[in-house]
Amino acid sequence: SQQGEEDPQALSIQEGENATMNCSYKTSINNLQWYRQNSGRGLVHLILIRSNEREKHSGRLRVTLDTSKKSSSLLITASRAADTASYFCATGSYNQGGKLIFGQGTELSVKP
Amino acid sequence: GAGVSQSPSNKVTEKGKDVELRCDPISGHTALYWYRQSLGQGLEFLIYFQGNSAPDKSGLPSDRFSAERTGGSVSTLTIQRTQQEDSAVYLCASNLEINTGELFFGEGSRLTVL
Numbered sequence: 091s092q093q094g095e096e097d098p099q100a101l102s103i104q105e106g107e108n109a110t111m112n113c114s115y116k117t118s119i120n121n122l123q124w125y126r127q128n129s130g131r132g133l134v135h136l137i138l139i140r141s142n143e144r145e146k147h148s149g150r151l152r153v154t155l156d157t158s159k160k161s162s163s164l165l166i167t168a169s170r171a172a173d174t175a176s177y178f179c180a181t182g183s184y185n186q187g188g189k190l191i192f193g194q195g196t197e198l199s200v201k202p
Numbered sequence: 203g204a205g206v207s208q209s210p211s212n213k214v215t216e217k218g219k220d221v222e223l224r225c226d227p228i229s230g231h232t233a234l235y236w237y238r239q240s241l242g243q244g245l246e247f248l249i250y251f252q253g254n255s256a257p258d259k260s261g262l263p264s265d266r267f268s269a270e271r272t273g274g275s276v277s278t279l280t281i282q283r284t285q286q287e288d289s290a291v292y293l294c295a296s297n298l299e300i301n302t303g304e305l306f307f308g309e310g311s312r313l314t315v316l
Contacts, residue, residue: 131309192237
């Protein structure tokens with residue numbers, strides 16, 4: 091079964107609003123990453139947060155990690171139409187070997 | 203090249219035929235990964251390589267699937283006797299070494315089995 095589960099599966103907002111996506115996972119991790127995928131394209135790495143970190147920022151992105159709840163959230167502030175894409179969380183841990191386990195993704199639609 | 207390159211970008215084949223998908227990782231990246239993505243779904247792990255060896259083949263769906271990597275660079279994913287359920291986008295990714303963080307993905311190879 092997938093390590094990461096995202097919520098919601100789909101999210102539709104207006105430009106300028108904030109978008110929040112959540113990810114839950116099952117086992118202990120070393121790091122959690124968020125990726126973005128535009129339709130028909132490969133995935134692009136957005137941000138990585140390590141298990142000993144609680145919050146990280148990158149531009150309009152804010153990621154939080156709560157290891158006690160085994161959950162993470164990705165916040166995109168002041169969204170733009172160009173943010174329309176699918177967003178995936180992925181977990182890495184030494185007991186998974188080298189592989190990242192991806193969730194099912196959240197499909198974000200930002201309407202102009 | 204600057205990024206991960208995959209070929210072909212699109213492949214249509216008939217049920218029962220064999221297909222080969224190729225991945226050329228970023229130069230110097232020792233770790234290489236194959237994932238499969240069915241329509242509207244997340245990524246399903248298939249196999250990863252550290253150098254030329256594959257420590258984890260657990261995600262390969264059946265013995266019709268195999269992968270190799272030679273010279274620590276190019277990798278080939280082979281699907282024998284393709285079935286309709288093999289239709290998906292096959293994504294390749296690389297990074298400097300395993301457990302070092304972000305993966306760099308190619309654009310994928312879209313396989314359609316008729």
